Amino acid sequence: MGFFSTLGEIFTILKHVFSQVFERPFTVLYPYEDREHPERTRGRHIHIREKCTACAQCVRACPVVAIRIDKSDRKYEKDAALYFDYTRCIFCGLCVQACRFNALFHTKVVDLSEPERERLHYDPERIETLDRDPLEWRGSRFR
Ligand code: SF4
Numbered sequence: 001m002g003f004f005s006t007l008g009e010i011f012t013i014l015k016h017v018f019s020q021v022f023e024r025p026f027t028v029l030y031p032y033e034d035r036e037h038p039e040r041t042r043g044r045h046i047h048i049r050e051k052c053t054a055c056a057q058c059v060r061a062c063p064v065v066a067i068r069i070d071k072s073d074r075k076y077e078k079d080a081a082l083y084f085d086y087t088r089c090i091f092c093g094l095c096v097q098a099c100r101f102n103a104l105f106h107t108k109v110v111d112l113s114e115p116e117r118e119r120l121h122y123d124p125e126r127i128e129t130l131d132r133d134p135l136e137w138r139g140s141r142f143r
């Protein structure tokens with residue numbers, strides 16, 4: 001390898017390094033900051049009970065038995081309570097696809113880690129709401 005080709009390579013590397021200095025960083029200061037997740041992100045679910053008809057199609061569609069339905073627990077005329085087990089869920093989205101009544105959705109909340117495994121069993125009340133602002137929750141937990 002000649003002197004000039006080595007010099008050329010060094011120049012190319014330096015050019016790349018200096019161009020990156022003025023670029024925005026690819027990383028964010030997680031957990032204090034978060035990226036905007038894509039529209040079709042399959043994060044934790046939210047159950048809209050007013051729209052639920054207790055048809056249990058979501059339960060049947062789940063390949064890992066992560067959803068349990070309690071039809072005796074009613075808040076509205078036809079709904080049912082859903083329990084989600086996030087120790088089993090693989091976020092495949094089949095339950096959301098199976099719901100013909102627009103009663104079940106994915107949210108963009110993807111960081112579900114908990115200090116205790118039991119906290120990954122979401123009861124109906126928790127699955128009906130976004131129970132925490134993810135940024136606020138992470139901030140208080142990691143600071
Ligand atoms: S996303 Fe998939 S694995 Fe998770 S509860 Fe729905 S069907 Fe089951």
Ligand code: SF4
Nearest residue numbers: 052053055056058099
């Ligand atoms: S969430 Fe949807 S699919 Fe599941 S029981 Fe309710 S209406 Fe049926």
